[in-house]
Amino acid sequence: MTGLTTDLRRFRLPLREALTTAHGEVLHRDGLLLSIGDGTHIGWGEATPFPGWSVSDIESSAAALATVLVALSVVEDPDDPRLDHLLDDLEPEPAARAALSGAIADLRARRSGVSLAATLSVAPASTVAVNAMISAASPGDVAEQASAAAADGYRTLKVKVGVAEPAVDVERLAAARGSAGSELELRIDANGAWDVETAVAVLDDLSEFDISFCEEPTKGLEAIAVVGARSAIPVAIDESARTVDDIAAALATGSIDVVIVKPQALGGPDLAIRAVRLAAEFGATAVVTSMIDGAIGVAHALHVAAASGLDRAHGLATSSLLKADVGPAPELDAGRMVVPGASGIGIDPFDTLPL
């Protein structure tokens, strides 16, 4: 028997529009594609750390995965437990871990002839609802984006807040609710923009628009829990939680209602599904989300969402933000994303990657 075949390739995906974040402008997404093959099947994993957000960056991810390739060269069997030990070694590098965990899970699922979702759940969904993202600055543009999303079949809209003054956000949410109608679910994401007192006051002002939850109203798990305990709107943790342990500690406060689960940020589909189940144990819920990952990363997140048992909108409709991708983006139909039916993640990357 010959050893596993491996390959590591770099890619750069230009965004359609520059993204302004607290850490500066993001013009493109740099990542790595890892493949592990057994001679018959190939499993794919992706590492696409988000600058200023991820613990790891592209260079540390590449270095960590280069070490993994050396270790993998002596492994012959995809079920060898040494593969799982390699995952433990990658704990400080979640994006690299997500690539290795994803590639192993994809390869094992393909060898079994089942979808990745079917290896994570006994009853995976064949489609999952996804939310539309609304980031327009002016209330008029928000109203326009909201009605366009509703016309496209989206039943859940997520509005970015915290960039403008609170009074403007109140107008923006009034516009979103007004144009979306009373049936659609509205969520907001402040990305940690407010301090605790501002967050409590703004959420109180926004509560009349029937908002299901606010992601990261302020920075830090403890502060978010304080807001959650006092707020008129349930709160969600996202970037303040780096690990499954962080999520457990936050849920233990009893003031967190929703956990945003990003397989790329946590370290792969195995940890992501663990986070989903942890939220359920605490009586909270989860939303599986991509971080403007390439198509392979989105596919992993889609399978986690399909296995989550959560029939609510997930944050996976990010591929349209990219001008070029590493593979085919998932099919979207009336606000629902279709889980590919083939084994493993159900897609393969393009032969030529954008660089």
Ligand SMILES: [Mg+2]
């Ligand atoms: Mg968020």
